[in-house]
Amino acid sequence: MAYLELNNVCKTYGEGEEATEVLSNINLTMEEGEFVAIVGFTGSGKTTLVNLINGLLMPTSGEVLFKGQPVTDTSHERGVIFQNYSLLPWLTVGQNVYMAVKEAYPKENKSFLKKRVDDYVAMVNLSPAINKRPKELSGGMRQRVAVARALAMNPEMIIMDEPLGALDALTRGNLQDEILNIWSQDKRTALLITNDVDEGIYMADRIIPLKPGPNATLGPEFKIDIERPRDKTALNDNPNFKKTRNAIIEYLMDIGEERKSVSQEEYALPELAPKSFVA
Amino acid sequence: MEQEIVLKKQRQGLSFLKPLIMKLSPKINKGSLVSFLKKSGxxxxSVLLFIGLWHMGAKALYDVEAEYKIEKALAERGQEAADAERACIASGDSSCQPNTLPSPSQVWASLQSLIADHQVITADKAAFVEKMAATNAKLIAQGKDAIVYTGRASFLDIIFTSIKTVFAGFLLALLIAVPIGIIIGLSPSLRSAFNWFIQVFKPVSPVVWYLLVFMIVKTLYIGDSSDNAFVISFISVGLCAMWATLVNTAMGVSSVDKDYINVAKVLKLGTFQKVFKVILPSSLPLIFTGLRITLSVAWMVLIAIELLAQSQGLGLFVWEEFQNGANDSNSKIIVAMFVIGIIGFLLDRFMLTVQNMVSFNKNEAV
Structure with a gap:
């Protein structure tokens, strides 16, 4: 039995004639302890896919199975790191993490929770900033708080939705290493959604491209046969890396071209009006 | 740099005090002193210019009125009466003064006379309490009500009554509008159920609210001879002013950032936790914006409602002075106008400060 299974998952937004199928026929299996990366263009439905797996959205048809059970709701077993950090701005770093820990361990006493918060904040090297609010932190620091918050709940699986997308290259590299470190310590299952092929190759065991939506579907998978721990500088000279990278980029370029040739027709923009003040 | 900007924003509410704070702080550097002088200068x-224009305007109106009086005396009673009238006006005798827009100096004199009047009444009251102390002690010992001072209210008492009414009304608005706003913000179906109600009652005028409240309170107090003007006026003020808070709370609660809702779902917060830990904190800035509008509306409608309800506040004071038509009535009205304006300004600043304190968008560096 696969750890996570998506069988013919389709997701449609809207109803009737307005309906747009964002994802169609998504099939994916992940084994326990695996690190899978899904790469795709922006707007190809990556976030929708993540929300289906973490239980924020329900598939229109098909099923999402987690350890053999259909996903019907969010769960503490699947920790999520959101694209835009989603920290609560009125809480400090410590309070943000504490809120999550308290939900994950409702029966533990306060000193246990406090220690766990301190540990995980220390793990992402933010102890000096524990009493600061998100607005006072840089983008990289905020994302580290989000990582600490997700991991402090001790999830079995980590789902990351373009977690490093908004960061500069240097911070990004550091955080990649930090995430890999944490992952390798107790071999949690990890799903990374990204738009950066290099990031996928550096971090994952398998890379699956997502063909752009509407009607996005998963492409053929690419196995990354590079020994861990991987060395970022040495990676560039690794023939295996070059080969896989070229293959993936070629594939993505091809479907990009395909999409261009398909979408010649003009789309009418929806009529949007400002929201009513009361209703 | 960022810290500095944040600190600046934090003090926004009381920023009008900033030159003063800077002046009082021991570390004055030359630059800030110059900018302080420039700003306060x-x-x-502008204050001097305003007073000057006011003075000239009042003088012009005074002349028009005086001229008319003299002309009238001339036409009706002849040259002699006209000269007598002119002499009378020039002498400043109160019996023949033109009654028009008072000049700044008259208003200032009225303010002083109101303060003096307050001191007289306070002394009166103290004397009364002293005189009645023995009698009252006896009455209380017999289980009867003590005799209290029932003389007229001084200007400061009147201001105090108005402020009390506004705060009671504001509190009522807060207690009604915030909970209802939260509930209808959380439920889209309740929101559409309440929508017509809000849309219909929001534009109703203060006078009509007063009449409505009067109808109800009058019946509730039936057979009770005690004065219910205060109750009627604070309920009317509250009902008039609560709409901004109601609408803002409902909007704030219903438009919480989807990211925060997702966080609440992923963390699996219970409903109670979700409302109190996520939805309410994130809508607090909007709720406080609503409360600020509510307070200023409350202060604005208060005057009309006190007038109607015969509650011993500034509204009634203004109206009674107008009806009174004494020589200094007009200038007393202007004094009341300034008092109303300044108190309204202070209330607004107070709310702005509170608003900035709870708003996480502006106030990060704590």
Whole structure:
């Protein structure tokens, strides 16, 4: 039995004639302890896919199975790191993490929770900033708080939705290493959604491209046969890396071209009006 | 740099005090002193200009009125009466003064006379309490009600009554509008159920609210001879002013950032936790914006409602002075106008400060 299974998952937004199928026929299996990366263009439905797996959205048809059970709701077993950090701005770093820990361990006493918060904040090297609010932190620091918050709940699986997308290259590299470190310590299952092929190759065991939506579907998978721990500088000279990278980029370029040739027709923009003040 | 900007924003509410704070702080550097002088100089200049224009306007109106009086005396009673009238006006005798827009100096004199009047009444009251102390002690010992001072209210008492009414009304608005706003913000179906109600009652005028409240309170107090003007006026003020808070709370609660809702779902917060830990904190800035509008609306409608309800506040004071038509009535009205304006300004600043304190968008560096 696969750890996570998506069988013919389709997701449609809207109803009737307005309906747009964002994802169609998504099939994916992940084994326990695996690190899978899904790469795709922006707007190809990556976030929708993540929300289906973490239980924020329900598939229109098909099923999402987690350890053999259909996903019907969010769960503490699947920790999520959101694209835009989603920290609560009125809480400090410590309070943000504490809120999550308290939900994950409702029966533990306060000193246990406090220690766990301190540990995980220390793990992402933010102890000096524990009493600061998100607005006072840089983008990289905020994302580290989000990582600490997700991991402090001790999830079995980590789902990351373009977690490093908004960061500069240097911070990004550091955080990649930090995430890999944490992952390798107790071999949690990890799903990374990204738009950066290099990031996928550096971090994952398998890379699956997502063909752009509407009607996005998963492409053929690419196995990354590079020994861990991987060395970022040495990676560039690794023939295996070059080969896989070229293959993936070629594939993505091809479907990009395909999409261009398909979408010649003009789309009418929806009529949007400002929201009513009361209703 | 960022810290500095944040600190600046934090003090926004009381920023009008900033030159003063800077002046009082021991570390004055030359630059800040110059900018303080410049800033307060401009303010002072505009105040002087305002008073000057006011003085000239009042003088012109005074002349028009005086001229008319003399002309009238001339036409009706001849040259001699006209000369007598002119002499009378010039002498400043109160029996023949033109009654028009008072000049700044008259208003200032009225303010002083109101303060003096307050001191007289306070002394009166103290004397009364002293005189009645023995009698009252006896009455209380017999289980009867003590005799209290029932003389007229001084200007400061009147201001105090108005402020009390506004705060009671504001509190009522807060207690009604915030909970209802939260509930209808959380439920889209309740929101559409309440929508017509809000849309219909929001534009109703203060006078009509007063009449409505009067109808109800009158019946509730039936057979009770005690004065219910205060109750009627604070309920009317509250009902008039609560709409901004109601609408803002509902909007704030219903438009919480989807990211925060997702966080609440992923963390699996219970409903109670979700409302109190996520939805309410994130809508607090909007709720406080609503409360600020509510307070200023409350202060604005208060005057009309006190007038109607015969509650011993500034509204009634203004109206009674107008009806009174004494020589200094007009200038007393202007004094009341300034008092109303200044208190309204202070209330607004107070709310702005509170608003900035709870708003996480502006106030990060704590």
């Amino acid at each position: 401009i303010t002072l200049l």
